[in-house]
Amino acid sequence: EIVMTQSPATLSVSPGERATLSCKASQSIRSNLAWYQQKPGQASRLLIYAASTRAADIPARFSGSGSGTEFSLTISSLQSEDFAVYFCQQYTDWPRTFGQGTKLEIK
Amino acid sequence: QVQLQESGPGLVKPSQTLSLTCTVSGGSINTGGYYWSWIRQHPGKGLEWIGYISYSGSTYYNPSLQSRVTISSDTSKNQFSLKLTSVTAADTAVYYCASESTTVDYWGQGTLVTVSS
Secondary structure, eight states: OOEEEEEEEEEEETTTTTTTEEESSOOOTTTTTEEEETTSOOEEEEEEEETEETTTOOTEEEEEEEETTTTEEEEESSGGOOOSEEEEEOOOOSSSHHHHHHEEEOO | OOEEEESSSSSTTSSSEEEEEEEEESTTTTTTEEEEEEEETTTSEEEEEEEEEETOOEEEEEETTTTTEEEEEEEETEEEEEEOOSSOOGOOOOEEEEEEEESSSEEOOOOOEEEOO
């Protein structure tokens, strides 16, 4: 199966600053990568698909980039509601696999 | 908007069978092109994709769990279910049901299942 590796495990950033999260695949997944946001007690939500396309109703401060094996998610100006856990997922192959997650916390 | 809600016992004894049901609203599990999936998250860990049942009733399971997993559906109730046999403490996790096209488009809120005697 394709192994997804996220870094860092925890990222401390101040509100209003930029955050960049990394995700690497163990083999090429072309652009078949999604990013999700997870908050306690809430359903997770899809942020980005096809590596760089924002899902419906996702603010423009969220952007994704990359292809092949290296990807990133950037949040340009952090709002209080953005502090959460973020997962990447490949959908090139079955079984689908996720990264271990990056916890974005308030500095 | 599709909404999903997991239900089932929060505590299962070792060696027994874990059974969960997902009730879907705002959409039909017969809708073409969709997969109805189960995903789990061990405490403090990442997400593990368990398997799916498609709108046509076909299934696919994660090879790591394939020998113990069954996913089925009840279209009359717009529900799908997960059975995981011979559970151990390693199966303690939050279990999510989800709707997938290519990506996971909608998630349930998750239900914690603890395996303990």
